[in-house]
Amino acid sequence: MRNRLFHRSGWPELSRLAVALGLSIAAGAALAQSNASGVIFGHLANPEGATVRIQNLDTGLTRDLGVDSQGRYRAASLPVGRYRVSVERNGQVAESRDNVQVTLGSGVDVSFEEGAASNAGAKTLEGITVTGNALPAIDVSSVDSRTVLTAEQLQKLPVARDVTAAALLAPGVIAGDSRYGNVASFGGASASENQYYINGYAVTNALTGLGFTSLPFDAIDQQQIFFGGYGAEYGRSTGGVINIVTKRGGNEWKAGVGMYITPQYFADSPRSIYRKNGQLYQYRANNKTSSMQYTGYVSGPLIKDKLFFYGAGDFTRTTGHTVGTIQAPQDASQVSKATKWLAKVDWNITDNNILEFTGLSDKTNTERSIYGYDYQTLQATQYLGTDKLKNFDAGPGSAPGGDVYIGKYTGYLTDSLTINALYGQSKTEHVRDLGYAGSPNCPWITDSRSNAPNTIVGCGLVNGTVLGPGAEDKTHGWRFDVEYQIGSHDLRAGVDNQTLESFSGQQYEGGYRWVYRNAGTVPGRPDIQPPPGTQYFVEKRLFQTGANVKTEQEAQFIEDKWQVTDRWMAYLGLRNEQFKNLNGDGQTYVKQRHQLAPRLGLTWDVFGDSSFKIYANAGRYHLAIPSNVAIRGASASTYYSEYYLYDGVAPNGEPMNLQPLGSRIYLNGEDGTTPDPKTVAAKNLKAYYQDEYILGFDKQLSTDWTFGAKLTYRKLLSSIDDFCDSRPFEKYAARNGIDISNASIPGCYLFNPGENNTFMVDIDGQGHLVPFKLTKEDFTSPAGIGFPDLKRKYYALDLYLEHQFSDKWYGRVDYTFSRSYGNSEGQLKSDIGQLDPSVTQDWDAPEIMQFANGPLPNDRTHQLKAYGYFQATPEWMFGANLSVASGRPKNCIGLDPVDAIQYGASYFECDFKPSPRGSKGRLPWTYQLNLNTEYRPLWAGTSQPLAFTMNVYNVIGKQEEVGIIEVGETGSVDADGHPVKSVDYQRPIAFQRPRYVQFGVRYDLSL
Structure with a gap:
């Protein structure tokens, strides 16, 4: 539509309008809101006697704004949506513009440069849509990416x-x-x-x-x-x-329903997984799913121009079939039911006071019927039991789900003063109910005997740790901010608080883990002395955690968006954050105050018409310790080991006729008591934080084309992890003449890696705490191996080219060249898929950080993304989405020749030689093309309310590896003293999702 307007006979007038739309910085404090709203601002050539009226076209919300002596006006904290902007003089509309689109966090310039001659009559220029993807194409009021x-x-x-x-x-x-x-x-x-x-x-x-x-x-x-x-x-x-x-309701009642079907019959089979020696590890040819999703919504006015309602729901039923690995030969038939709903009420109390309430729910119930599986015949066998899950998927990183309720108030107290207040809360319950066909007591059974006549198999469904009973998450939080415009400054200050509470824990399936072993010596356990002639013995392990933990996060911020000149805008911001982490007994174990985070930005509207913008910003960003750290690290947990002789094995895999060998040993000091919160973490622990610098530009090529580039540099300056090494304390004690023979030293401490840290140590086991001021050198091992400085750096060059929707099509292409490198990924360790944010295996001891520097797991050197759509006819639309990326770095993680910390195959070493991070090449490049089409038949009505859709994902059908096992050795040595190679090294753990098709139908109507 815009293209047609620019080339019709009235083009001189509309070209002047285009210039007016581009004059954003000349409008004064033209600055964006970024939370849940946007801004309309502008400039009037003739401000005398003028008032600007802004009206939401869907809800009728109206604001009348004064204009300053320089012709500037600004409306902040506007709900996103369509607006009419009018200039009124002497009670009559002099100029107006309809269909101005306010987008999230963006500023929209609506200037009236023809106003001086408009008193003679009103001029309405309709149909001009101003969005972040249309005129003006460049938002010169923002400094972010x-x-x-x-x-x-x-x-x-x-x-x-x-x-x-x-x-x-x-x-x-x-x-x-x-x-x-x-x-x-x-x-x-x-x-x-x-x-x-x-x-x-x-x-x-x-x-x-x-x-x-x-x-x-x-x-x-x-x-x-x-x-x-x-x-x-x-x-x-x-x-x-x-x-x-x-979305929110408006003055017109609307409703719609939809159905989306993803049948397994149109999906490719996923690749089966083979070890590198060709041995089948997991048969996956039949591991497919089908889904049926029903959607619906209704919206409209409860009271016209005042009270509005919007409600929507997704109801999805997914059925699937999964064959497990040869190590857990099970066949699971799964039915999952996901329910999501949202209800929103908006109340325009007055034009200056808005109240909104949102309720939403995201819940999933899954039931898995589990059978045994015979890998010789590739057939299911006997029924084992049922696994029922609520808001908890088999994958550890699944979304939490739950119920959320949010209330928000916006008050436009004056033309220059706006306040926002918000309160929210959420609750999520996680349930896992394991039901068995046989004995209700089905512990985790592992048979590690060699040359045994028969393999001992248990009746468990999981064979690992499972979620404990009563797990749930709760949050509540509020924020309040005030915005005040004075001259060329737009000042904003606010408070942002949130409390996170979780009751969670893990335990072994069936209560215990039994590990059958060949009889012999046990490292570090001289008390284990099986009688001569004993072939086998068994180890019993109990692992149980569970605590109600809490994290309190508070923040205050202030910012000034300063229009330095007509073309230069500066952003000055400061955020002050406080974090407090509490253990299961409600005791604070980490408290971090005054975490100051400055944010600076600058934009230059080079030509003064929003066609060329250069911008830069710098900032510091903090991150709190996640709540999961307290479950095991700061709260009571039990983890012990016992050894027994046995005579016979029960049907559920448990040993019978037990005779104790040696004593019970508590591992990592986890004996069921809560550690002293003062001994859990280093004193004055610095927060996790990162600095970031960005320099970029955006440039219009024409009314439809925009391109730009951006340089980004990120550096992680402080991390939080745990170390699990008593040797630094022993070294410090010997140097300072401190007797720690009876000391109570936790298995692990939270600390700032690569820095000096001070710890409180109970030197006599009676609560007598003494500060141990460990320097970086104190962490050096007896072999002279020390911790490196923390390093995680990221730099990137982003290039883009975008065509705004005109001539029936929209498209965008992005290319990113980037490097992410260092010796720490951050809170996670994707090398081994460790799900312990901030308490990973990294930094447990200095030996494990040798040769750890290199390209990190989230490094993708090259990325190309292209997407768009083409409205071929009024009835037919076609879309495409292409993603190309270079592969992830590969490692070989193995055994250290000394293994002084007894971590087995956990080092960046293989064949007893250094194997630096990322030195084993890369996984393959990935290519994925998605295509879709939409058909809206004219025979269904002039408004075309009926739509048929088809999406084809991964049209190319590539299923490249996107993750592999990177541990290359077993952790043991052969008779010649060489590390034993792992048969699972470089075994795939994930591929691209196979090609699949989704069919959909939607019907929208006005009531």
């Missing part, structure tokens, strides 16, 4: 119907390790370092930071993806931010 996807784009592009899939369209965003579930990594950071918001409230997983509470996909009005440079109102993230604003 973001992608905003509208509901229309999400509907027209071939992306899976979930938030993470949409986020992956943004440059610099990649899928996280498959073992963490459907999560993303931003700018080289680990996948637990992101924050997720819905209507301004954080819905991030309260326990680990992995995943988030989701919502009905069609309820998304706009999804904002920050991957750098965000302002002081955002914190608790060193990765990225996903901010979602939902």
Whole structure:
């Protein structure tokens, strides 16, 4: 439409309008809101006697604004949507513009440069849509790096119907390790370092930071993806931010229903997994799923212009079939029922006072009927039992689900003063109910005997740790901010508090783990002396954690968006954060105050018409310790080992007629008592934080084309992890003449890696705490191996070319060259898929950090993303989404020749030689093309309410490896003293999802 207007006979007038639309910085403090709203601003050539009226075309919300002496006006904290902007003089409309689109976190310039001659009569220029993807193409009022996807784009592009899939369209965003579930990594950071918001409230997983509470996909009005440079109102993230604003009701009743079918019959079979020696590890040819999703919504006015309602729901039933590995030969038939709903009420109390309430729910119930499986015949065998899960998937990084309730108030107290207040809370219950066909007592059985006549097999379904009873997460939080405009300054200050509570824990399936072994000596256990002639003995292990833990996060921020000149705008922000972590007894074990995070930005509107923008920003970003750390590290847990002789094995795999060997040994000091909170972490522990620098430009090539480039540099300056090595304390005690023969030293301490740290040590086991001021040199091992300095760096060059929707099509291409390198991924360790944010295996002792420097797991050197759609006819639309990326670095992790810390195959060494991080090459490049089509028949009505869709994902059908086992050795040595190679080294653990097809039908109507 815009293209047609620019070439018709009235083009001189409309070209002047285009210039007016481009004059954004000349409008004064033209600055964006980024939480859950946007801004309209502008400039009047003749401000005398003028008033600006802004009216929402869907809800009737109206604001009348004065104009300053320089002709500037600004309306902040506007709900996203369509608006009419009018200039009134002497009570009459002099000029107006309809269909001005306010997008999330963006500023829209609506200037009236023809106003001096408009008193003679009103002039209405309708149909001009001003969005982040149309005129003006460049938002010169922002200094951050973001992608905003509208509901229309999400509907027209071939992306899976979930938030993470949409986020992956943004440059610099990649899928996280498959073992963490459907999560993303931003700018080289680990996948637990992101924050997720819905209507301004954080819905991030309260326990680990992995995943988030989701919502009905069609309820998304706009999804904002920050991957750098965000302002002081955002914190608790060193990765990225996903901010979602939902749809709301308007003055017209509307409704719609939809159905989306993904049949397994149109899906390719996933690749079976083979070891590198050709041995079949997992048969997956029949591991397919089918899904049926029903959607619906209704919206409209409860009271016209005053009270509005919007409600939506997704109801999805997924059926599937999964054959397990040869190590766990099971055949599971799975039925999963996911229910998501959202209800939103908006109340325009007056034009100056808005109240909104959002309730949403995201719950999943899964039932798995489990059978044995015979890998010789590739057939299921006897029924074993049923595994029932609620808001808990088999994958550890699954979304938390649950219920969320949010209330928000916006008050436009004056033209210059706006306040926002928000309160929210959430609750999620996690349940896992294991039901067995045989004995109810089905412990974890492992048969590690060699040359035994028969393998001992238990009746367990999981054979590992399972979620303990009573698990749940709760959050509550509030924020309040005030915005005041004075002259060329737009000042904003606020408070942002959130409390996260979780009751969680793990235990062995069936209560215990039994490990059958060949009789012999046990390292470190001289008390284990089996009688001569004993062939086998058995080890009994108990592992049990469970605690109600809490994390309190508080923050205050202030910012000034200063219009230095007509073309230069400066952003000055400061965020002050406080973090407090409490253990299961309600005791504080880490308290971090005054974590100051400055944010600075600058934009230059080079030509003064929004056609060429150069921008730069720098900022510091902090991250709190996740709550999961307290479950085991700061709360009571029990972990012990016992050895027995046995005579016979019960049907459930348990040994019978036990005779004790030696004594019970508590591992890592976990004897069921709560550790002294003063001894859990280093004193004055610094927060996890990162600095970031961005320099970029955006340039219009024409009215339809825009291109740009951006340089990003990130450096992690402080990390928090645990170390599990008593030798530094022994060295310090010997140097300072301290007797620690009776000391109570926890198995592991939280600390800042690569730095000096001070710890409180109970030197006599009676609570007599003495500070041990350990220098970096104190952490050096007897062999002279010390901790390296912490390193995680990321740099990237992003290039893009975008064609705004005109001439029937829209398209965008992004290319990113980046490197993520160092000796620590951050909160996670994707090398081995370790799900212990901030308490990974890294930094446990200096030996394990040898040769750890190199390209990190989230490094993808080259990324190309291209997506768009083409409205071929009024009835037919076609879309495409292409993603190409270079592969992940590969490692060989193995045994150290000394293995002084007894960690087995955990070092960046293989064949007793250094094997530096990333030195084993790369996984293959990945290529994925998704295509879709939409047919809206004219015979269904002039408004074309009926739509038939078909999406084909991974059209090319490539199933490249995206994850492998990187541990190359077993941890033991052969008769010649050489490390034993692991048969599972480089075995795939994940491939690209096979090609599949989704069919859909939607019907929208006005009531």
